[in-house]
Amino acid sequence: MTTVCRIAVGLAFGLALLWGPAAAQPTYPELAQGESQISLETGVVHWLTARAPLAGFAPVAVGVGFGHRIGRARLAWRLQWITDAFADRPVSFVHVDLLSVEKLFSEGSLRPYWRIALGAGIDLVGDAVKLGSDGYFNRENGASAGLSLSFGSGLDVMITNGVFARVEAIGRVHGGAGRTGVTAGLNGGVGLAY
Numbered sequence: 001m002t003t004v005c006r007i008a009v010g011l012a013f014g015l016a017l018l019w020g021p022a023a024a025q026p027t028y029p030e031l032a033q034g035e036s037q038i039s040l041e042t043g044v045v046h047w048l049t050a051r052a053p054l055a056g057f058a059p060v061a062v063g064v065g066f067g068h069r070i071g072r073a074r075l076a077w078r079l080q081w082i083t084d085a086f087a088d089r090p091v092s093f094v095h096v097d098l099l100s101v102e103k104l105f106s107e108g109s110l111r112p113y114w115r116i117a118l119g120a121g122i123d124l125v126g127d128a129v130k131l132g133s134d135g136y137f138n139r140e141n142g143a144s145a146g147l148s149l150s151f152g153s154g155l156d157v158m159i160t161n162g163v164f165a166r167v168e169a170i171g172r173v174h175g176g177a178g179r180t181g182v183t184a185g186l187n188g189g190v191g192l193a194y
Contacts (some may be wrong), residue, residue, distance in 0.1 A: 019030040037076075039065040039166060039191030045082050048182040058084045058091055061185060062093040074102040074113070088149070095121040095172070097150065104156075111164075123172050148174045154187075164191050 041063045060083050076130030084091040100117035152161055154168030165188075172183045 017042060035069045035193050037065075037067045037069065037164070037191050037193045039067075039164075039189050041065060041080075041166065041168075041187045041189030042080075043168075043185055043187030043189075045183050045185040048184060049180070058093070060084065061187065063189075063193070064185070065097075065189075067100075069104065072098075072104040072107060074104060076100040076102055076115070076117075078117075078119075087154050092124040093121060094124060095119055100150070109158040111158065112154070113156065115151070115154045117148075117150040117152070119150060119172075120146065121148050124192065126190050132151045146180075158193075162193050164193055165189070180189075 002034045041061075043061045043063075044063045045058045047058070061080055063078055063080035065076055065078040067074045078100060079097075080095045082091065082093040082095065097117040100115050100119075102113050102115040104111050106112060150170055150172040150186040152168050152170035154166060154170075157165045159165060168187045170185045170187065172185070174181045174183070
């Protein structure tokens with residue numbers, strides 16, 4: 001019986017030595033947690049500053065996004081195309097959030113959030129004017145373009161564990177010589193979380 005006890009104690013001690021260090025390893029949240037999201041969004045945009053041809057309302061804004069959440073913090077990237085086929089002049093404007101830092105206030109089925117993003121935009125059909133030429137600093141020269149800073153607030157509604165709906169209000173300031181502009185928008189969309 002003593003031999004059996006010695007073998008059992010030896011096996012238990014050996015397992016503790018093998019399993020103990022692995023179990024004692026720290027678990028880092030960025031490795032152990034996380035949720036990625038992809039989304040499709042549509043919305044409307046209104047230019048609050050007069051910059052032809054985008055001086056006014058653009059009825060079509062279509063975008064895609066990707067984000068990764070750890071706890072209540074999320075990093076995201078978004079691409080949006082803004083157009084108005086019915087305008088007097090064609091409108092085609094592309095904006096990308098190079099990096100969006102987002103704070104979620106809840107991790108339940110309703111997830112309100114706010115965000116701030118650094119991005120860039122470009123008017124694909126606006127008049128091209130070279131630096132130093134006449135009209136470059138004219139306030140009516142083209143649409144907003146260049147680097148941008150965005151501020152937004154929204155709500156993600158988890159429909160199932162992997163499907164969500166989103167609504168978001170956003171304000172954006174675009175900067176560029178002769179092309180500074182301010183926009184406001186409202187987006188809605190659906191996405192997958194995995």
